[in-house]
Amino acid sequence: MDAITMLRQDHKTVEKLFKQFEKAQDYPKEARKIADQVIDELSVHAFIEEQVFYPAVRNEMPDAEDDILEALEEHHVAKWLLSEIDGMAPDAERFRAKTMVLIESVRHHVEEEEQALFPEVRKGLKRKRLTELGDEMEAAKKTAPREPNPKAPDTPNAKASTGKASNGKASAAGQASNAGKASTGGKASTGGKASNAGKASTGGKASTAGKASNGGKASNGGKAVVGQASSANVAAATEAAAVGSSG
Ligand SMILES: [Fe+2]
Numbered sequence: 214m215d216a217i218t219m220l221r222q223d224h225k226t227v228e229k230l231f232k233q234f235e236k237a238q239d240y241p242k243e244a245r246k247i248a249d250q251v252i253d254e255l256s257v258h259a260f261i262e263e264q265v266f267y268p269a270v271r272n273e274m275p276d277a278e279d280d281i282l283e284a285l286e287e288h289h290v291a292k293w294l295l296s297e298i299d300g301m302a303p304d305a306e307r308f309r310a311k312t313m314v315l316i317e318s319v320r321h322h323v324e325e326e327e328q329a330l331f332p333e334v335r336k337g338l339k340r341k342r343l344t345e346l347g348d349e350m351e352a353a354k355k356t357a358p359r360e361p362n363p364k365a366p367d368t369p370n371a372k373a374s375t376g377k378a379s380n381g382k383a384s385a386a387g388q389a390s391n392a393g394k395a396s397t398g399g400k401a402s403t404g405g406k407a408s409n410a411g412k413a414s415t416g417g418k419a420s421t422a423g424k425a426s427n428g429g430k431a432s433n434g435g436k437a438v439v440g441q442a443s444s445a446n447v448a449a450a451t452e453a454a455a456v457g458s459s460g
């Protein structure tokens with residue numbers, strides 16, 4: 214099948230689920246089931262774009278490089294949200310809000326793909342090539358993960374070329390959770406890692422610190438420590454990705 218036709222079909226499937234989710238506002242259990250389907254669909258869709266479609270476009274249409282890099286970051290953020298939504302109870306206070314933010318952000322991403330990227334690719338790649346890519350994506354769907362893993366490599370050669378970035382992510386996640394612990398348990402100075410956090414944060418990472426300390430405040434109440442830690446993770450990982458890609 215033609216690659217773009219296939220990706221558009223996926224988008225339609227997901228949009229249908231989004232509408233169902235919006236309608237299920239008063240039925241949390243139903244909403245939870247729909248969210249599970251969203252997680253499944255988007256995890257597979259992101260995987261085949263990241264492993265097949267985006268790398269081919271990047272290779273064969275160098276002008277699309279910036280669009281692809283932006284798309285990868287949008288996927289990254291979406292996968293963090295999905296990974297948080299994945300474990301949420303249907304009656305959790307933030308479940309609906311988090312899923313709605315996911316939906317808004319995916320709609321934006323889909324619009325950019327359909328309005329800008331796909332028409333460019335349609336011009337830039339031959340029909341035969343698009344069919345090959347469609348077949349490759351069809352095959353990739355069979356091995357695609359069905360749950361979100363924002364820390365997994367999002368490019369086919371990630372091990373070789375972005376080793377640093379993924380180390381960066383890992384250590385940033387570590388720092389975030391240290392920060393979380395620090396604010397709860399008072400082990401503020403987890404030595405080297407804390408100072409890494411300091412270094413990493415020279416570029417406006419006040420926001421990590423900010424979140425971590427919010428975490429501290431809320432954890433005075435003894436609640437929501439997990440939620441805070443994970444939002445700190447999101448911020449830290451996003452930053453780390455930025456650090457990784459700039460360094
Ligand atoms: Fe995408």
Ligand SMILES: [Fe+2]
Pocket residue numbers: 220224258262323326
């Ligand atoms: Fe897409």
